[in-house]
Structure formats: structure tokens, C-alpha cells
Amino acid sequence: MILRAHRDEDLPEVKMVMSQAFSFGHIHQGEPGKIDDEKSTSFGIYEDSGLQASLEINHYKIYMGNDVQLKMGGIGGVACMPASRGKGYAGEVLKHALKMMKEREEHASFLFPFSWDFYRKYGWDWTGVQRTYTVPTNILKSSPETEYVRAITAEDWKVIGSVYEAYSKQYRGMMIRSDKHWEDILKHEEKTLTFSYAYSRDEKIEGYFVLRGGKKEETHIRELITLTPRAYKGLLGLLKRHDMQMDKFSWAAPENDPLWSQLYHWDIETKLEPATSARVVDVAGAIAAWQPATPLKGKFTLKVQDEYAPWNTASWKVEVDDKQVNVVRSSENADISIDIQAFSQVYFGSPNADQLRSAGRLTVHDEVAYAVFLQLFSGPSMWINDHF
Ligand SMILES: CC(C)(COP(=O)(O)OP(=O)(O)OC[C@H]1O[C@@H](n2cnc3c(N)ncnc32)[C@H](O)[C@@H]1OP(=O)(O)O)[C@@H](O)C(=O)NCCC(=O)NCCS
Structure with missing residues (x-):
């Protein structure tokens, strides 16, 4: 077998694998990218009988708080033909993806797993x-703030795009969206219209939501984002005006979302789930790219264990001075020992180092150094509101 990039002539076979793995035999609609494509890289394992396993890395950028942006490899389309399953082919394409992301300086990777165990083995958590x-x-409240809500069109994306950007910089993990991405979110579909509303005061937009389709029993809101409490009130008031058409609305929000402070009621259901599965691809690169939320001075030595990205398995001496973070390989005794799964969680701030320590997921050898480690990776919460 050989592992190689897909070529144009492989496209029908790639579609066949995707259709078999994801679409119950219906012809898969996505177009797999090519090896040098700016947007994505896809490759697979070929045998004499043809393509057996495939994977796609989508090349994205994410916000990591206000000051840092990171290249992120979004893993998708991991698939293996049923007759070749259980031979380790998916594992091989994942290991290859790690090397490719390292080369492209994609220091972090996200994916949306079918099984947490499957990807945890390879370092994602x-x-x-x-x-x-x-x-x-019917439990939503009318509000005078709704007078400031107006319908917007797909052409207004730049205006709501700036609200999204300001909001996203309060989090770690939100995608930096392309024009095409916005077009896909806001466009009308062949059989379904998209309705978007924005709260606007003094010619500034403070929040919006985007609604496409839905049904009487429950309608899912693609995105509801606000920068101010009054915008949240105004937009909830507009949802209330759908009382006679829709029984329930659902939408996703980060852990620190203020809905419960705006309006609490026994009939609100709140489901908690992980936002995504994340992995640090390059520990040294990721630490050097990070900045503490508040100025910090101190140092620690971190021992990382990473079976599938061996370049990370080492002791790393990290020195922080104000907002500057320096990281070098070290032979000094470790202050903290951690595996790549737990380090990836610390890096994205959720769960944080104290929570992981209580769960026995990291070992502390020096408390002073640990306090610096804890502080360095505190800061914005983690959230992403895009899937791939
Ligand atoms: C999931 C899938 C890609 C696995 O492919 P595969 O080539 O059989 O996987 P591998 O042989 O490399 O298995 C790697 C490891 O994962 C484990 N594994 C395989 N399938 C698994 C499953 N469904 N759930 C949990 N673990 C699984 C294997 O036991 C193996 O672990 P081991 O080395 O400790 O024995 C394949 O079953 C598939 O194409 N499924 C349909 C599409 C899909 O769901 N893709 C995932 C999208 S997120």
C-alpha cells in the first residue's frame, strides 16, 4: 500500500469512499481538496485495488483571545472502506496528518469526533x-429594546462580521471566517430562506442572529451573538414575536453566555457538551505563539509525553516576561509532567490545569513553577461555533 496525496483523477474514488463512509451510499456532495490547495489538503492510502482510506486537513485560522491568532488544521473526512477497516489505515492517515500540520505550522488541530476514544488515542481530547x-x-419576554432590531441581508455580512470578530476575540478557538464562509452562513438556499436580524444603536451593530428554515416544534438558530446585554434583550424580544409560529428555539452558546442572567425559567433546557476535540500539534510552536492574558513573570519546565507526534516528547523550559513567552528544549528536572491530551486542554483553557490536576491528569513537582503554568494559560474561555 502507499500513502499519497489525492490527484484529480482520483476524485471519483474519493467520492466513492466518502459516500460509503458518510452518506449511506448517496453520492457525497463535498469536493475533496488537492495537495497544494490553500484551503485543504487531502490524501489517502492506496492499494492495487484502489483507495482504501482518506483524510482531509482544512486550513483554518482561529482567534486565541484578543492578541493571538493561530493556524489550525481542521480534520475532516476520516474514512476507511469497510473491507479494509481494522488494519490501522485510519491511524496511518492521522499520523501523516500530524506531520503535515507540523510542516504547515498549524500548531493546533480541531475535529468533531464520532468517538472520543478513537481520537484520544492519537492525542486529541x-x-x-x-x-x-x-x-x-412563550417564556421569552417582550422588550422595548426590540425597536432597535432590524432585518439585514446577506450583503450586510461585513457589518455583522465585525461584531463576530469583536465577540470571537473574547474566546479561544473561534474561526476567522472567509468571505465565502459568511456567504454560506447568510445566503438563501434553493428551497429555504435565511433570515438575519441585527440590533443596531447609534449606527453600531451590537448583536445579531441568523435563522434558516426550522419547524413549528423547534427551530435552531445558526448563530446568536451579542456584544451588549441590551442587544441580547432586543433579539430575544424579536424571537418572542414568533410565538404563534414556533414553539421552541434552540441555539448554541459558550459556557459563560449570559442568558441565565437575562432570563431564567424552569422550562429552559441547557445541554452541556464539549465544544470540540482539540490537539496541540507542535508544543513549542503553540507555547511561543501564546500570550498571557495579563502580564506575567516566571518560569517552569514542562515534560510532555506525545506518542504520535514525537517532536513534542521532551522537557520544555518556558520563561515568561510580561507578554513575551520563550520556550526551549531543556534537560532540567521537570516541574510539571503532562501528556499531550491534557496539555492540549490546558492550552485551550478548558478544562484548566487545576481541574486536570484534581482528575489526576497531570503531575506537579514544583508548586511555584506550577502557579506560573496555571496563570500563563488562564484567560479567555474556549468556544467555536463552526463545524467542518
Ligand atoms: C472510523 C474509521 C475511520 C476507522 O478506520 P480503521 O482504518 O478501521 O481504523 P484503524 O484500523 O486505524 O483503528 C485505529 C484504532 O481505532 C480503533 N477503532 C477502530 N474503529 C473504532 C470505532 N468505531 N470506535 C472506537 N475505536 C475504533 C481500533 O481498534 C484501533 O485501535 P487499536 O490500535 O488500539 O486496536 C472507519 O471505521 C470508518 O471509515 N468509519 C465510517 C466513517 C467515520 O465515522 N469516520 C470518522 C469521522 S469523525
Whole structure:
């Protein structure tokens, strides 16, 4: 067998594997990218009989708080033909993806797993706590703030794009969206219209939501984002005006979302789940790219164990001075020992180092150094509101 990039002539076979793995035999609609494509890289394992396993890395960028942006490899389309399953082919394409992301300086990777165990083995682990609300329309409250809500069109994306950007910089993990991405979110579909509303005061937009389709029993809101409490009130008031059409609305929000402070009611259901599965691809690169939320001075030596990205398995001496973070390989005794799964969680801030320590997921050898480690990776919460 050989592992290689897909070529144009492989496209029908790639579609065949995707259709078999993800679409119950219906012809898969996505177009797999090519090896040098700016947007994605896809490759697979070929045998004499053809393509057996495939994987796609989507090349994204994410916000990591206000000051840091990171290249992120979004893993998708991991698939193996049924007759070749259990031979380690998916494992091989994942290991290859790690090397490719390292080369491209994609210091972090996200994916949306079918099984947490499957990807944990290769170094990914859950991060972030996402709330999904289901709210009966009749418990929502009318608000005078709704007078500031207006319908917007797909052409207004730049205006709401700037609200999204300001909001995203309060989190670790939100995607930096391309024009095409916004077009996909806001466009009308062949059989379904998209309705978007924004709260606007003094010619500034403070929040919006995007709604496509839905049904009487429950309608899912693609995105509801606000920068101010009054915008949240105004938009909830507009949802209330759908009382006679829709029984319930649902939407996803980060762990620190203020809905419970705006309106609490026994009939609000809040489901908690991880936001995504994340992995640090390059420990040294990721630490050097990070900045503490508040100026910090101190140092620690971190011993990392990473079976599938061996370049990370080492002791790393980290020195922080104000907002500057320096990281070098070290032979000094470790202050903290951690595996790549737990380090990836610490890096995205959720669960944090104290929570992981209580769960026995990291070992502390020096308390002073640990306090610096804990402080360095405190800061914005983790959330992402895009899937791939
Ligand atoms: C999931 C899938 C890609 C696995 O492919 P595969 O080539 O059989 O996987 P591998 O042989 O490399 O298995 C790697 C490891 O994962 C384990 N594993 C395989 N399938 C698994 C499953 N369904 N759940 C949990 N673990 C699984 C294997 O036991 C193996 O672990 P081991 O080395 O400790 O024995 C394949 O079953 C598939 O194409 N499924 C349909 C599409 C899909 O769901 N893709 C995932 C999208 S996120």
C-alpha cells in the first residue's frame, strides 16, 4: 500500500469512499481538496485495488483571545472502506496528518469526533463546554429594546462580521471566517430562506442572529451573538414575536453566555457538551505563539509525553516576561509532567490545569513553577461555533 496525496483523477474514488463512509451510499456532495490547495489538503492510502482510506486537513485560522491568532488544521473526512477497516489505515492517515500540520505550522488541530476514544488515542481530547439552549417561545419576554432590531441581508455580512470578530476575540478557538464562509452562513438556499436580524444603536451593530428554515416544534438558530446585554434583550424580544409560529428555539452558546442572567425559567433546557476535540500539534510552536492574558513573570519546565507526534516528547523550559513567552528544549528536572491530551486542554483553557490536576491528569513537582503554568494559560474561555 502507499500513502499519497489525492490527484484529480482520483476524485471519483474519493467520492466513492466518502459516500460509503458518510452518506449511506448517496453520492457525497463535498469536493475533496488537492495537495497544494490553500484551503485543504487531502490524501489517502492506496492499494492495487484502489483507495482504501482518506483524510482531509482544512486550513483554518482561529482567534486565541484578543492578541493571538493561530493556524489550525481542521480534520475532516476520516474514512476507511469497510473491507479494509481494522488494519490501522485510519491511524496511518492521522499520523501523516500530524506531520503535515507540523510542516504547515498549524500548531493546533480541531475535529468533531464520532468517538472520543478513537481520537484520544492519537492525542486529541475534548475542550470547551458548549451550552445548547432549548427555550419555549412563550417564556421569552417582550422588550422595548426590540425597536432597535432590524432585518439585514446577506450583503450586510461585513457589518455583522465585525461584531463576530469583536465577540470571537473574547474566546479561544473561534474561526476567522472567509468571505465565502459568511456567504454560506447568510445566503438563501434553493428551497429555504435565511433570515438575519441585527440590533443596531447609534449606527453600531451590537448583536445579531441568523435563522434558516426550522419547524413549528423547534427551530435552531445558526448563530446568536451579542456584544451588549441590551442587544441580547432586543433579539430575544424579536424571537418572542414568533410565538404563534414556533414553539421552541434552540441555539448554541459558550459556557459563560449570559442568558441565565437575562432570563431564567424552569422550562429552559441547557445541554452541556464539549465544544470540540482539540490537539496541540507542535508544543513549542503553540507555547511561543501564546500570550498571557495579563502580564506575567516566571518560569517552569514542562515534560510532555506525545506518542504520535514525537517532536513534542521532551522537557520544555518556558520563561515568561510580561507578554513575551520563550520556550526551549531543556534537560532540567521537570516541574510539571503532562501528556499531550491534557496539555492540549490546558492550552485551550478548558478544562484548566487545576481541574486536570484534581482528575489526576497531570503531575506537579514544583508548586511555584506550577502557579506560573496555571496563570500563563488562564484567560479567555474556549468556544467555536463552526463545524467542518
Ligand atoms: C472510523 C474509521 C475511520 C476507522 O478506520 P480503521 O482504518 O478501521 O481504523 P484503524 O484500523 O486505524 O483503528 C485505529 C484504532 O481505532 C480503533 N477503532 C477502530 N474503529 C473504532 C470505532 N468505531 N470506535 C472506537 N475505536 C475504533 C481500533 O481498534 C484501533 O485501535 P487499536 O490500535 O488500539 O486496536 C472507519 O471505521 C470508518 O471509515 N468509519 C465510517 C466513517 C467515520 O465515522 N469516520 C470518522 C469521522 S469523525
